Amino acid sequence: MKIVVIGGTGLIGSKVVSKLRQQGHQVIAASPDTGINTITGAGLAEAMNNTDVVVDLANSPSFEDKAVLEFFQTAGRNLLAAEINAGVKHHVALSIVGVDIMQNIGYMRAKKAQEDLIKQSGVPYTIIRSTQFLEFLAGIANQATNGSEVHLSDVLFQPIAAEDVASFVAKYALAAPINGETEIAGPERFALYEIVARYLQYTNDPRQVLSDGKPSYFGGEITHAALVPAGQAELGAINFEKWWSSQLQKA
Template identity: 45%
Template sequence: MSIRKKIVVIGGSGRIGAQTVALLRASGHLVVAASRRMGVDIYSGEGLDGIMAGTDVVIDVSDAPSPAADIAFPFFQQAGANLVAAEIRAGVGHHVTLSIVGVNELKEQAYFRAKTAQEHIAAASDVPHTIVRATQFFEFLPTIVEGHTVNGVVQAPDALFQPIAASDVAQILADIALHRPRNAVVDAAGPHLAPFETLLRQYLRLTGDGRPVVTPAGASYFGQPVNDMSLVPRREFRIGTTSLNQWFAPQRRAA
């Protein structure tokens, strides 16, 4: 049986955070789901010292209020600096950051540059760390489809894609939090690798959406040029167990 740990989850009420909190609590750990509602503001630093007392592990799944450059970049820089400073004062032994596969090379998007800055703060601090870079979540597929639709046609980038279920990301984060810090990056991806257009077609079939999917020359990912390796792991990675069909099945039953 593992030793009971105190774990603070920053962004613990969000999609990934809430599931991570539930998994760790079910394993018998003392878990604090930090949020503004409980008086913790990582951007201002308010409440951080109070919740860090006695903390063994911090999992940062926070997000910026907006992906815009003038908001995301200062948010991740200030919040990241506040967070590691509070961890150092409290003697926290492991900082886990959730990031995005390929983020360090996708420099055309302001949000990705901001996430890279967040990673750098964690890696450069004196707190032992693990950075978990996940591929895009299945839950993000509706946004991807809408963001790539032009005149009723979905324009998929010419790239490989390996999305993952949010529940699998939470499971991986919870597991990594209970092990020794890697002081390195760990990638996480779903069980199936396929061309972007193939997975979008599969998703649209599941939803009953008849929009065609094409891969025109020069199609980008939200304005970011990509290739086959831009959005998928290039190193050994943790594999989620949930397929797209399995992830979608509860939604079909609820419809």
């Protein structure tokens, strides 16, 4: 099977490419660095030739409201048009749990616009909505830091390891399109401040985490349970302790 992975050199994409190649598939790791650009359209038609499945893992270089919306709309239109022309049989996209109840946040509006383009395209599809990645913990702490304190809320948080995300994406890429959404999440649920405090403790970071932040994400107010699945979700196998052990092995 020929599979094109858009964003195939990134955190999730590189893992997905590796997993699919190990199973004997012909996989193109598509990114501007490899000559395939969903914004300009460069290299898209050639990449789509005889392609069975497209996995879209691309992310916007800017999270500013207007820029991120333009990125996902432009990339989505160019990619889906190329897929239609080439007769691609399955479009798999990675999205975010709770995206439709956080439409006050620019990034979530952009991801929802991406989902809508996919649904309206006529290309058979699978949308995988994921919770936040364990790999984001450092960035979350840094965004909420004021001096030596980290101010975060007690919103529910169910982070998933990038390795598990990649396994789910590879699995769905090889399965039949569901023409709908499915949700994936980590195996453990925390209060956001609690898991960030544990992460900082494990990294010997002296910053103090305080549970007094507003329930917000990407600068917008959210509900207490917006970041976790509302119903059934497939759960990853890697909990925080196992993930942390793997980080130490890489160091």
